[in-house]
Amino acid sequence: MFRSALLASTVLCASTLGATAAPDVLTFDDLEAFENLLSGYGSVEFETDSEGDPMFRGRISGVPYSLYFYGCEDHKDCNNGTFVAYFDGDDYVTDASVINAYNNGYRFGKASVDSDGDLEINYSFAFKGGITRVALDDTFDWWRVVLEQAEEFFE
Template structure:
C-alpha cells in the first residue's frame, strides 16, 4: 500500500512538472502590445488604429458590417491605459429605442449596455479591464464577446 501511495505521489509530481512549461509560456499582454490588439481585432473584421480627441490611442473597425470604436481609458500620457470601452451606434430611426426595449435588453443580457444618445440613436457599449495585463486568449475572448454583443443587440432592437 505504501509503495502504491509513493508511486501515485511521484506520478502526480511528474504531471505537475510537465504542465508547468505550458503555464510558464502563457504571455501576458499589456497596453504596450497594441499591435496584438489590432491583430486580434482584425480577425473579426476591418480595423484601423487612430487617436481620440485627447490623443489617446483608439481603434475604429467593423464587425459584420457594423461600425464600432474602441476607446481606451486610465491612460497616463497617452500610454499605459488600463481599460477600454467598445461603442457602436445604430440609427434610432431603424431600431427600437423606447425605454421598455432598452430596459429589456439591459436586464436580459449579461454583457453589453444599451442607451439612447442625444440624437435619438441607439448606443451599445461594452467595457473591459486589462490592468496588470491580460492573456492573449482572454483578450481574444473579450473581442469575441463584443462580436456576440453586436449580433444580439441588432437582433433585439430590430
C-alpha cells in the same frame, strides 16, 4: 550508481512534466497584438481620439464600432477599454422599456440612447496588469456577440 541516475532522471522528468508554459500576457504596450486579434473579426484601423489617446475603429459583421481606452497616463499605459457602436434611431427601437428589457436580459453589453436619438451599445473591459491573449480574444469575441444580439434585438 544506476539507481542514483535513474532516480535523478525520474525527478527531472516529473518536474518537467509538471511545469506548464506561462500564458502569453499582453499589456497596453502590445497594441499591435490588440489590432491583430481585432482584425480576426473584421476590418480595424488604429487612430487617436480627440484627447490624443489611442483608439481603434472597425467593423464587425458590417457594423461600425470604436474602441476607446481609459485610465491612460500621458496617452499610454491605459488600463481599460470600452467598445461603442451606434445604430440609427430611425431604424432601430429606442423605446426606454425595450432598452430596459435588453439591459436586464443580457449579461454583456449595455444599451442607451444618445443625445441625437440613436441607439448606443457599449461593452467595457479591464486589462490592468495585463490580460492573456486567450482572454483578450474572448473579450473581442464577446463584443461580436453583443453586436449581433443587440442588432437583432432592436430591429
